[in-house]
């Protein structure tokens with residue numbers, strides 16, 4: 528049994544609590560035991576699960592693993608504290624708000640001999656699995672992924688290339704390693720509107736564009752236009768939702784890692800993908816923060 532604590536009770540943290548209380552029968556998650564939750568607010572008990580102080584959770588020998596579901600800005604501090612305390616960690620994406628911090632935390636986990644697992648539910652949706660099947664084996668000519676969503680507080684969520692890491696993860700997982708060719712960002716602070724555009728090249732020098740656009744009342748949506756030698760894909764495939772929730776699937780993966788049931792190769796490939804995406808996010812930020820080039 529791995530005693531587990533959930534840290535940060537927002538949308539994701541609440542789902543984590545629910546899933547921890549109802550593990551999938553005969554899955555490795557059955558061997559996780561919810562000991563309590565940590566919140567910066569005073570919430571008391573939720574469904575008979577008790578709130579624990581942060582220091583008590585860090586010092587509690589009964590707790591071997593922490594699920595960090597706080598706002599992005601607080602990931603770094605929480606991941607570090609729980610790893611330092613000798614606990615395994617599951618953190619919601621993005622694992623950190625800079626590439627150097629992510630590397631540092633990964634090294635800390637290795638030094639401590641603990642699992643550091645980063646949730647990436649965007650890879651677990653049925654529509655994504657279908658999309659991957661449709662893209663596999665096709666030769667890309669050019670492509671665009673355009674995400675829209677409600678306004679975000681950048682102070683808590685970080686730069687859009689980080690808060691939107693799920694989109695970048697899709698592109699890397701679908702098309703392999705990318706290089707950033709340019710990136711710009713338009714912001715209307717008073718209107719809480721932000722639009723970031725990043726241009727990439729694939730290993731075969733094919734262009735890919737990622738647009739991350741957010742503003743008040745904008746619908747959460749993703750539009751794709753992927754053109755291949757064999758034709759264009761203009762819509763995300765439709766797929767029925769899986770019977771197993773996305774966070775539950777992720778929790779099963781974490782539990783498998785705790786039991787040493789995930790191969791070294793898989794672990795290494797995941798680590799590469801996660802750190803590579805954060806490196807690219809960092810590069811995108813640098814491009815966006817560069818003063819506009821003046822063309823004569």
Ligand SMILES: NC(=O)C1=CN([C@@H]2O[C@H](COP(=O)(O)OP(=O)(O)OC[C@H]3O[C@@H](n4cnc5c(N)ncnc54)[C@H](OP(=O)(O)O)[C@@H]3O)[C@@H](O)[C@H]2O)C=CC1
Nearest residue numbers: 535536537538539540566567568596597598599619620621
């Ligand atoms: N929502 C989703 O579908 C997904 C979320 N994620 C990731 O999960 C993490 C958390 O996201 P999400 O749960 O959506 O964010 P929320 O904004 O719902 O929650 C973030 C944190 O804010 C605090 N909080 C929540 N509600 C309130 C409130 N009413 N008043 C004051 N503070 C509050 C909680 O911390 P505390 O309890 O300490 O106060 C909570 O952990 C992020 O890193 C995100 O990227 C990843 C994939 C999917």
Ligand SMILES: C=CC1=C(C)/C(=C/c2[nH]c(/C=C3N=C(/C=C4\NC(=O)C(C)=C4C=C)C(C)=C\3CCC(=O)O)c(CCC(=O)O)c2C)NC1=O
Nearest residue numbers: 538620647648649650652676690691692693694747749773
């Ligand atoms: C309804 C309001 C709603 C909110 C506030 C919301 C928040 C939210 N959804 C996210 C991702 C995600 N959220 C979902 C799915 C869901 N997440 C949900 O809260 C629900 C109800 C679903 C529905 C199935 C998925 C699959 C991702 C991964 C990224 C993606 O593919 O969009 C993230 C992580 C950052 C990001 O990738 O943008 C946040 C903060 N999602 C929402 O749908």
